Amino acid sequence: MDGRWVEVGDGVLARRHAELDLTTGLVLGDERALVVDTRGDARQGAELAAAVRAVTALPVLVVVTHAHFDHCFGTGAFLPCPVFAHPRCPATLAATAAAQRAEWTGYYRDRGDDVTAQALATTEPPLPDHPVDPDATVDLGSRAVALLHPGRGHTDHDVVVHVPDAAVVFAGDLVEQGAPPDLTDAVVGEWPATLDVLLALHPAVVVPGHGDPVDPAFVTAQRAELAEVAALHAAVTAGRIDAATAGRRSPYPDLLWAAADRNGR
Ligand SMILES: [Zn+2]
Numbered sequence: 001m002d003g004r005w006v007e008v009g010d011g012v013l014a015r016r017h018a019e020l021d022l023t024t025g026l027v028l029g030d031e032r033a034l035v036v037d038t039r040g041d042a043r044q045g046a047e048l049a050a051a052v053r054a055v056t057a058l059p060v061l062v063v064v065t066h067a068h069f070d071h072c073f074g075t076g077a078f079l080p081c082p083v084f085a086h087p088r089c090p091a092t093l094a095a096t097a098a099a100q101r102a103e104w105t106g107y108y109r110d111r112g113d114d115v116t117a118q119a120l121a122t123t124e125p126p127l128p129d130h131p132v133d134p135d136a137t138v139d140l141g142s143r144a145v146a147l148l149h150p151g152r153g154h155t156d157h158d159v160v161v162h163v164p165d166a167a168v169v170f171a172g173d174l175v176e177q178g179a180p181p182d183l184t185d186a187v188v189g190e191w192p193a194t195l196d197v198l199l200a201l202h203p204a205v206v207v208p209g210h211g212d213p214v215d216p217a218f219v220t221a222q223r224a225e226l227a228e229v230a231a232l233h234a235a236v237t238a239g240r241i242d243a244a245t246a247g248r249r250s251p252y253p254d255l256l257w258a259a260a261d262r263n264g265r
Contacts, residue, residue, distance in 0.1 A: 002047045005055070008205045008213050009166030011143070015051060019044065019116070020070050021178055021210045025170045026052055027163055029140020033058045036161050036170045037065055037209070038074035040104070043119035045074020061138060063147055064128050065172025065209060066155045067093040068185075069100040073125040084136060085128030086149050088157035097125055132159050150174070151194035152187035153226075154209075160198055167204035174198065175219055177211025180252040181226065188230045195223040225251040 003017040003024075011028035017039065025036030033056050038045045052060060063084040064072040072093065075083055101120055108117035130136070135148035146162040154173040161170035173182055174194060181191075198206070199216055207213045232246040241249075 002044070003051060005051070006213065008207060009163060009168045012163050012166045012168045013055065014170075014207045014213055015048065016212070017044075022070055023207055023210060023212075024048060025161065025207055026055060027140060027143070027145055027161070028056055028058070029143040029145075031058065031141025032139075033060050034138055034140060034145055034161070035060050035062045035078060036207075037071040037172070038062060038078060040070040040073050041116065041119040041123040042074060042076055043116075045077035048074060049077040061140075062128075063132075063138075063159060063161055064089060065160070065170070066158050067096060068155070068173065069097070069104055069120070069125070071172065071209065072128075073097075073101075073120065073123050075126045075128075076123070079126060082130045083126065083128040084130040084132050084138070084147055084159070086157035086159050087131040087133050089159075090127040090129075092155070092157060093125055093127055150197035151190055153191035153194040154182065155185045156187055158194070162201050162203075164201075167202065168207065169198060169201055169203040169205075170207045171198060171209065171219075173209035175206055175208040175214065175222060177208045177214050177218065179210060181222065183229070183252070188226065188233050192223050192227040192230055195219060195226070199223070 003015045006014045006016060008014050013026040015024045027034040035052055039048050060078055061082050062075060062078050067089045105117045105121045132147045132149060135146060138145045143165060147159055149159055158172050158174050199219055203216060205213050206219050228251050232250055235241045236243050236246050
């Protein structure tokens with residue numbers, strides 16, 4: 001068993017995966033279903049596709065929240081179908097897929113997980129072909145779902161999925177539960193304002209890219225922590241404090257601070 005469905009609204013499901021504590025999504029309409037993110041390799045994508053097929057026989061659409069491998073390398077299992085993403089996503093994926101594959105294949109080999117390493121090593125991720133620029137509405141039949149880019153944050157091309165009739169937002173890695181947000185490719189200075197846009201959608205439930213579904217209060221608290229990180233980053237950039245001091249004051253571990261600092265943004 002690679003995952004389990006959690007109902008977060010009427011016909012709105014989150015799927016929790018042990019691997020990387022990832023969370024994917026499924027929104028059901030009368031005529032179509034929308035899959036939110038596709039897992040990290042062809043084998044994992046096939047597992048998710050089979051799990052979706054166990055829930056619904058409807059034609060599926062896919063939305064990729066961003067170009068990190070764990071969210072989009074499994075897309076091939078769903079093709080042919082439209083694959084939505086921000087316009088910067090396919091270019092980023094094309095430019096970084098080989099490096100992501102090399103880095104994470106090494107990670108799995110080091111852990112002795114040769115099955116996942118091999119699956120990842122042989123996965124060529126399909127590129128999204130339907131741009132969300134700056135937003136798109138997907139008609140699932142009796143239900144319209146909004147895809148939008150609320151601003152830069154976890155990456156420069158994050159897309160969130162708003163299901164207004166269920167008051168659910170799938171946030172991708174703009175929100176993380178159970179671990180600190182990943183700053184590796186972040187635009188930290190803009191991330192808090194991006195979460196303001198997400199919160200203005202007035203969700204009852206926010207589904208993070210990793211971890212359990214959360215409420216708006218959780219997102220507000222994470223936004224405050226990210227605002228602290230952004231302020232520390234600005235202070236370092238302006239030369240008011242050094243990176244080591246900022247790392248000690250950061251609500252997140254030094255390692256994550258160092259990643260944000262390395263990006264210089
Ligand atoms: Zn990510």
